[in-house]
Amino acid sequence: MRVLCLLVGCLCFLPMVYYQSGLTMNRSLAAMFADDDEALLDYQHLQSTFGGNLVVMLVYDDDRLMTAEGLHRNRQWTEQVESTEGVEGVLSVAKLVDAFRYLRPEFSLPFAGSSTDKPIALFQPDDNIAEQFRDLFAGYTHSNDETTAAIVIMLQQPTDENESTVASTVTSTTDVSQTVTRLRRIADEMPPSRRAMLVGEPVLLEDAFDLILSDGRxxxxGTIGLLCVVILLTLRxxxxxxxxxxxxxxxxxATRSIMVFWGIELSLVSAILLALVAVVVVAAIMHLAVRCHQTGSTITAAIAALAIPITCTCLTDAAGFAALMVSEVRPVIEFGFMTATAACCVLVSLALFSPMVMSLPEKHLCFARTNGDDHGTTSPLLRRLAMRSVKHHFGLGVTALVFLLVTLGYVMRLETNSSFLDNFRRDSSIVQSYARVEERLGGAGVWDVVLPAPSTITPTYFERVRELEDQLRKIELKVDGEQNANDSTTDPSNVRLSKVLSLADADEVARQVTMLSFVTPDxxxxxxxxxxxxxxxxxxxFPDTVEQQADAPSDSLEMTRSLRIMLRSNxxxxGKAKAALMSRVRDTVQEWSAGIDHQFGDNEPAADRRIVTGYSVLMSRLVASLIRDQWKALGVALVVVGLLIWGATYRFSLTVAALIVNTLPILIVLSAMGIFGGQLDLGSATIGAVSIGLSIDGSIHFLSGYQRRKVAGYSTSHAAVESAADLGAPILLASAxxxxxxxxLVTSPFVPTATFGLLVAATLAISAAANLTLLPALVVWFERRQENATQSLPENGSTDPQ
Structure with missing residues (x-):
């Protein structure tokens, strides 16, 4: 049978190795949302309406930007960027110079000098229109002091996966990831004195994926190496x-093969699969290994004794991970499926390989062990701790319930941080680059307002749009106690939009030119x-033909077009300040819409197109949705794990005791995080469900030992004490x-990964101690209520006869 299991495992492994090679990673933002998510639908409407909407900026320093010399450099790099594969278009100082010629045409005379000697109209300091035109784009193409340049780059959108093979091939060579890599190369090739850098939400997301992939390897x-050291040092x-x-x-x-079969791709949170599998495997193996090392124990007896507890622990691990599938964030759903599948695969692998591997001769594979290394002997220290806990079971139980309620109330009021930039360490080059952009250009967050526009743009409509823009510029929020990504307090009066821009502003400048003031906005x-x-x-x-515009009656204009207002924020x-700002912008747009409907006629389809969206909005919603879903995931995990424990014990009192013991450490850790100034974020949003699934393992082994002793005739107190003393070593080793x-994971440069590792490790450490002290006390407290008579705990700690 042992050879047969090993043969089956090896034969299954070979085809799975080939099949799992087809697993891919999807880095697109759309892959992080459900297909029917309202925020995603709004963003897709923006994409379909205006084309390329992934915006990045190539920023560099140039003290002589507004000179012929600076213009030459800017034009050279603009053309290089514009010719890069995957770029939809660019906006830069060079492009503004070309556009301004429409307002200030330059005429060449036969006796004029070289073109390089002619003054550049846009740069003239005494031209009021030129100054307004430069101010219009300040914060986009250049800084207010005109010493920092920004080439604004619109990236091509990836082609839909359902399109033709040719289109898919083109997409594979021009996707966002490859385009960002090409643009980074251009920035790296620029002179160091220019301090060139590439920023923008697409770049931020790419950096996050790069860090996650690096972390995964x-x-x-590190995880596998350290766990092997732990095994060799403790079990030898x-x-x-x-x-x-x-x-x-x-x-x-096996997990990767199943993901390929179900069409699931690797995402932002799934690159640490191997590390998580290693942790689950070693925690399960520890119990089996310790039992095999007991005096007189055989591998057959050990497997027979632990088959049900190990099966339950793997299933509870799977349940904890699977609870994440109730989230509305697609990467979390896929992460939950992936890790739940992995926990089930661990159970299968243990069944396939444990009988044969653990039957190998000890002579050459086991190090010399001293007499004190028999992990099967009960621990006097653990027995004394358990006896003391059982003795004071009522006081410990009441204290635990009070702590449970107090910490739950405190954690429910913790603030959330949905700033995606905070996912990077403050000393990272990413955060430092954004701090420089914020300082020089006023904000790197790009988002948009989309409004319906009439078939013929009228002066009245543009006037109303500028009124809305003025209202948006006047938004000023007071959000107390805000901290930005650079760990410096944000002035509440500065929580506002740093830039508001639309074609209505450009038209306002253009109509000040005498020759253009007599023509229509169109x-x-x-x-x-x-x-x-x-x-x-x-x-x-824009409509297809000018004739279609002329035919439209001016007194009953239909809102058949769309206008975009580009917004910038820090x-x-x-996350709190950004969410408040986005909410105020939405309210302002809705208030403005009421007036525009009254003036131009109510049009329901057009009203549906008044949206606030953009890359920055989606990123903020992604984090906020994940944090919101954590309580739902924790609740589902508690219900599913509780049902599994009840199915294994058939005792409601034991189930409740186990859930209390494993929920309390989670709330204690989150409360401690809040007390020390932490906030709920990407890293802490999933620890509840995951920790419940992992920490419950010790409870299951304890309850299994407790019930075996009860069947053998032990009293409630004795069964609890002896179970804690006998199983304490394997529980502690597995928890370690x-x-x-x-x-x-704490060493990860990606903050959510580091936070996740730290909080889960702290939760599991507290849970291990609680399973050996608080759990025996609660079991005795709850069980004695159901007993007709109680038995006193002997003072000498001797065991009842088998």
Missing amino acids: RLAI DARVVILAAACIVWSTV VRLAGMRAAIPTFAEALLT ESLS ALVIGFAV
């Missing part, structure tokens, strides 16, 4: 290391479209493996 090696048995390696590799490959817009087509078409949908704003495995 590094943390897997190379067979356990071999079994752990076989189960980790087999389970990981004529001026046509000129802008000819001068800077990418910018114009990204802000307004990316370093905290879990704590060490997750503690490795």
Whole structure:
């Protein structure tokens, strides 16, 4: 049978290795939302209406930007960026110079000097229109002091996966990730004195994926290496290391193969699969290895005794992870499916490889062990702790329930941080680059307002749009106690939009030119479209022909077009401040819409197109949705794990005791995080469900030992004490493996991964102690209520006869 199991495992492994190679990673933002998510639908409407909407900026320093010399450099790099594969279009100082010629045409005379000697109209300090035109784009193409340049780059949208093979091939060579890599290369090739850098939400997301992938490889090696050291130091048995390696590799490959079969891709939170599998495997193996090391124990007897507890622990692990699937964030759903599948695969791998590997001869695979190394002997220290806990079971039980209620109330009031920039360490080059952009250009967060526009743009409509823009510029919020990503307090009066821009502003400047003041806005817009087509078409949908505009009656204009207002805000704003700002912008747009409907006629489809969206809005919603879903996931995990424990014990009192003991550490850790100034974020949003699934393992083994002793005739108190004393060593070793495995994640440069590792490790450490002290006390408290007579605990601690 042992050989047959090993043969089945090996034969299954070979095809899975080939099949799992088809697993891919989806880095698109749309892949992080459900297909029917309202925020995603709004963003897709923006994409379909205006085309390329992924905006990044190539920022560099130039003290002579507004000179012929600076213009030459800017034009050179603009053309290089514009010719890059995957770029939809650009906006830069060079493009503004070309566009301004539409307002101030330059005439060449035969006796004129070289073109390089002619003054550049846009740079003239005594030209009021030129100054207004430069101010209009300050914060986008250049800083207010005109010493920092920004080439605004609109990236091409990836082609839909359902389109033709040819289109898919083109997409594979021009996707966002590859385009960002090409643009980074351009920035790196610029002179160091220019301090060039590439920023923007697409870049931020790419950096997050790069860090996660790097973490996955590094943390897997560190986790597996440390866990092997723990096994060798505590058990001194190379067979356990071999079994752990076989189960980790087999389970990981099997999980990846199942993901390929179900069409699931790797995402932002799934790159640490190997490290998580290693932790689950070693925690399960520890119990089996310790039982095999008991005096007189055989591998057959050990497997028979632990088959049900280990099965339950793997299933509770799977339940805790699967609870994450109730989230509305697609990466979390897929992460929950992936890790739940991995826990089930671990159970299968243990069944396939444990009988054969643990039957290998000890002579050459086990190190010399002293007499004190028999992990099967009961621990006097653990017995004394358990006896003391059982003796004071009522006081401990009441204290635990009070702590449970107090910490739950405190955690429910913790603030959340949905700032995606805070996912990077403050000393990272990413955060420092954004701090520089915030200082020089006023904000790196790019988002948009989309409004319905009439088929013929009238002066009255543009006037109303400028009124809305003025209202948006006047928004000023007071959000107390805000911290930005650079750990400096944000002035409440500065929680506002840093830039508001639309074609209505450009038209206001253009109509001040005498020769353009007598024409309609549509004529001026046509000129802008000819001068800077990418910018114009990204802000307004244009009709196919001018004749269609002329035929529309001016007194009953239908809202058949769309106008885009580009907004900028500080990316370093905290999630609380950013959410408040976005909410105020939405309210302002809705108030404005009531007036525009009254003036131009109510049109329900047009009203549906008044949206506030953009990359920054989606990123903020992503984090906020994940944090919101944590309580739902924790609730589902508690229900599913509770049902599994009840199915294994058939005792409601034991189920309640186990859930209390494993919920309390989570609330204690989150409360401690809040007391020390932490906030709920990406890293802490999933620890509840995950920790419940992992920490319940010790409770299951304890309850299994407790019930065996009850069947053998032990009293309630004796059964609880002896179960804690006998199973304390394997529970502590398994918990140590879990704590060490997750503690490795603390070294990650990606803050959510580090936070997740730290909080889970702390929770599991507290849970291990609670399972050996608080759980016996609660079991005795709850069980004695159901007993007709109680038995006193002998003072000498002797065991009842078997």
